[in-house]
Amino acid sequence: MSLRYILFAVLLTAVTAIILWKFGEIDAPSFADADDPGLVERGGQVYAEHCASCHGADLKGQPDWEKRRPDGRLPAPPHDESGHTWHHPDEQNFKVTKLGVAAFAPAGYQSDMMGFKDILTDAEIWASLAYIKSRWPEAIRRRHAAMSGRSQ
Secondary structure, eight states, X not given: OOHHHHHHHHHHHHHXXXXXXXXXXXXXXXXXXXXXXHHHHHHHHHHHHHTHHHHOTTSOOSTTTTSOOTTSOOOOOOOSTTSSGGGSOHHHHHHHHHHOGGGTSOTTOOOSOOOOTTTSOXXXXXXXXXXXXXXXXXXXXXHHHHHTTOOO
């Protein structure tokens, strides 16, 4: 094999690694693992910085979250057991967090829930969801795990 091909292979490997590191997030979890203490801790920090201002530090959401405001939008819902977050599988919660409600709602639907794809990494989104799940009662966590295709 010539030196030229070896150098090309090394360069290609380096470029691939950089692309995966930058865009593929090699360290990103593939689901919101509420049993991973490190992920939950990281998620608590992400939640406090990016989510708590709307959904509440206690995950209780905004008052009257089920009643539309005069502008037609719903207040931010709770993420604790009283809300509906646990009614959706991990993958759906991830996609709504990443892309925002508008990406999945009918045309014309208005929501204050923006997508965080340009603000948070996939790993940070999964961590925030792990934090949220870690606060749910065990029975709800088991139900949610089954819905998400995971055993609890």
